[in-house]
Amino acid sequence: MQNIYAPISVKIAKIEEHSPSVKLFRLKRTDGKKFSAQKNGLIFTPGQFVLAGVWGYGEAPFGPASDPLNRNHIDIVVRKIGQTTSALHHMKEGSKITLRGPYGNGYPIENFLGKDIIMITGGCGLPPIAALIEYIINNRAKFGIVHLLYGASTPPDLLMKNRMKFWQKNIQIMLTVDKPICNWEGRTGLISECLLELKINPANTMVAMCGPGPMVNALEHLLNPMGISDKRIFISMERKMQCGVGRCQHCVTGNKYVCADGPVFNLDEIDKNWD
Amino acid sequence: MTTAPLQINLNGFLNELKKKFVVIDCRKNILAPKQYLFPAQETAFNFDIKKSRLKTLPPIKPFILFGLPLRDLEAITRLDEIMSRPNKNYYYFRRRSKTTIIGLTDEQFNIPPGGDLILQKLSPKDFAVMPVTAKGTVLIKKMALARPSKNIPASQYAENKTMxxxxxxxxxxxxxxxxxxxxxxxxxxxxxxxxxxxxxxxxxxxxxxxxxxxxxxxxxxxxxxxxxxxxxxxxxxxxxxxxxxxxxxxxxxxxxxxxxxxxxxxxxxxxxxxxxxxxxxxxxxxxxxxxxxxxxxxxxxxxxxxxxxxx
Known part of the structure; x- marks a missing residue:
């Protein structure tokens, strides 16, 4: 009998400091093998999540941020916020941690082919969107106009700045912050203001988001009048995900398990949930 | 069932059972029998930090859950299904596969709701023995039970007054x-x-x-x-x-x-x-x-x- 809770051992090949409280960890298998590809040829679908853990300190869910076609490594971006993430922040390059997954569904990339894509996220919601961007850039000719709208509280909180330089050559990026400290010369203000500036063709546009409920609600109210229905807005939801397979009940919303039925839903699937 | 069920004296049966097997008598428990299949604390992994490797979990020895009422038998049938999705829960089924479940009832029923063997009350001390699964049949054989049962009028069955x-x-x-x-x-x-x-x-x-x-x-x-x-x-x-x-x-x-x-x-x-x-x-x-x-x-x-x- 297979034990789906048994993790594999991975080592931290590289650590990057992305903000005072956020680090990126590049994970490689300790057995020297590559990560295995799923049926769609990807080691994870952008938007799926993995459970990374430290023995003695627990596991936590992360949406990988790396190129899902690259089978050599998986990057996770970790904000120091609880016990597991604090333990991860103490880790050094070469340390071993545990990993299992990927779990959940991911963004419906087949439905995105040929479409203009608007990706909207804030703060620590960037990683799963980053994986989607990597996928899109790898298959750039298969997509139309692609936008990333990304906001953060302050300029140092904007993550993955080094990757951003590469992305900028391939897709349209608008960054915005709430507090323009550190000689910030870019935009200040809400992400919704960025959205209103876009010229879009609603008939050929799909939206991918990752962010908190209030941000999603505010954007829904802007996107619907622009001609983009809830069925074409895909949101990666956050919940307490522990088992990863829809059994432990912590991540439930309405009649959905975020870990197994999601974490990506179109808004129409979830906005009538009682909770 | 085509043949007449076997009949036993409950205390005698239980004493014999305890001599031969590990028996957990669930009759006076406040907690439901799920506790023996899905314990309150299941050690899923035991990691040796010095050697940097997982220790093997101790094996589960076969055991018998005794005295489950019909509704608890039904609950385990349902729990088996819950624990089978999306694939068989490793920890639940490593216990479940070693479990033999004996139901005990004074109620009437048409189809057994679960368990491997059901003891149905005939008189205060005598019970009819009804195998439900192959595991139950094997257990009966091991117990070498003898007496065939009398037919019991329906009026002697009790009604479950809970909810x-x-x-x-x-x-x-x-x-x-x-x-x-x-x-x-x-x-x-x-x-x-x-x-x-x-x-x-x-x-x-x-x-x-x-x-x-x-x-x-x-x-x-x-x-x-x-x-x-x-x-x-x-x-x-x-x-x-x-x-x-x-x-x-x-x-x-x-x-x-x-x-x-x-x-x-x-x-x-x-x-x-x-x-x-x-x-x-x-x-x-x-x-x-x-x-x-x-x-x-x-x-x-x-x-x-x-x-x-x-x-």
Whole structure:
């Protein structure tokens, strides 16, 4: 009998400091093998999540941020916020941690082919969107106009700045912050203001988001009048995900398990949930 | 069954059984028999930090669960299905595969609801032995039972007096699902009232034969030599249940959490399995420090629902 809770051992090949409280960890298998590809040829679908853990300190869910076609490594971006993430922040390059997954569904990339894509996220919601961007850039000719709208509280909180330089050559990026400290010369203000500036063709546009409920609600109210229905807005939801397979009940919303039925839903699937 | 069932003297049978096997007598337990298949703390992994490797879990030895009433047999049949999705739960089935379950009842039944063997009462001391599974048949052979049973008139069977009205409601799983889902928006008073009474202690989930939520928790021994990753019983009414690191709580109020307990049992469970996760065993009502009675609640909600939806 297979034990789906048994993790594999991975080592931290590289650590990057992305903000005072956020680090990126590049994970490689300790057995020297590559990560295995799923049926769609990807080691994870952008938007799926993995459970990374430290023995003695627990596991936590992360949406990988790396190129899902690259089978050599998986990057996770970790904000120091609880016990597991604090333990991860103490880790050094070469340390071993545990990993299992990927779990959940991911963004419906087949439905995105040929479409203009608007990706909207804030703060620590960037990683799963980053994986989607990597996928899109790898298959750039298969997509139309692609936008990333990304906001953060302050300029140092904007993550993955080094990757951003590469992305900028391939897709349209608008960054915005709430507090323009550190000689910030870019935009200040809400992400919704960025959205209103876009010229879009609603008939050929799909939206991918990752962010908190209030941000999603505010954007829904802007996107619907622009001609983009809830069925074409895909949101990666956050919940307490522990088992990863829809059994432990912590991540439930309405009649959905975020870990197994999601974490990506179109808004129409979830906005009538009682909770 | 084509042949007449075997008949035994209960105490004699149990004594013999105990001589030959490891027997857990469940008759006086407050907790449901799920505790032996899905224990309150399951050590899922035991990691040796010095050697940097997992220790092998101790093997499970065969055991017999004895004396389960019909509703608990039914609960285990349902729990087997729950634990089989999306694939067989490793920890549950490593115990379950070593378990033989013996039911004990003074009630009448047509089809056995579960278990491997059922003992059905004939007189205060005598019971008919009915094998349910091949495991049960093997057990009978090992026990070398002799006497054939007499026929018993139907009038001697007892009636189960625990939550009979809930038992009836459970027959109409779809209506129950609709009524509970309807009540959140259309009859919020009941959830407001219950949230005032409920202590949010979680005992209803612990005693329930079907509640199966759990938390994965790591712990380290004080010397820092080894650590455990355990799957511990949780309860969706507890304040931490939906709280993520950083403090955001997706079910902040007790009203939401208590409703979620009902919603899972009677609505989400229907969507997932086509049946409620309740067998009307009455344990939650008996154990509740606030004396909340789910039978009364569901009668109340379904009545209101039927009146509101009368065409």
């Amino acid at each position: 009979p009205k809930l038992r009836l409601l459970l027959q109409d799983a779809e209506m129950l699902k609709d009524a509970v889902a309807w009540s959140w928006k259309n009859y919020p008073q009941i959830w407001d009232e219950l949230a005032k009474i409920c202590l949010g202690c979680g005992i209803c989930a612990y005693v329930c034969p079907l509640c199966h939520c759990f938390s994965t928790e790591d712990s380290m021994d004080i010397a820092g030599k080894s650590c455990k990753r355990c799957q511990n019983w949780a309860a969706c009414t507890l304040p931490e249940f939906s709280r993520v690191a950083g403090g955001h709580n997706f079910h902040k109020t007790l009203k939401e959490r208590y409703y979620n307990w009902f919603y899972h049992k009677f609505a989400r469970s229907y969507e997932e399995f086509g049946e409620p996760q309740c067998v009307a065993c009455g344990r939650c009502q008996a154990a509740c420090p606030a004396r909340i009675d789910i039978e009364k609640i569901l009668i109340n909600i379904t009545q209101k629902y039927k009146i509101a939806n009368r065409a």
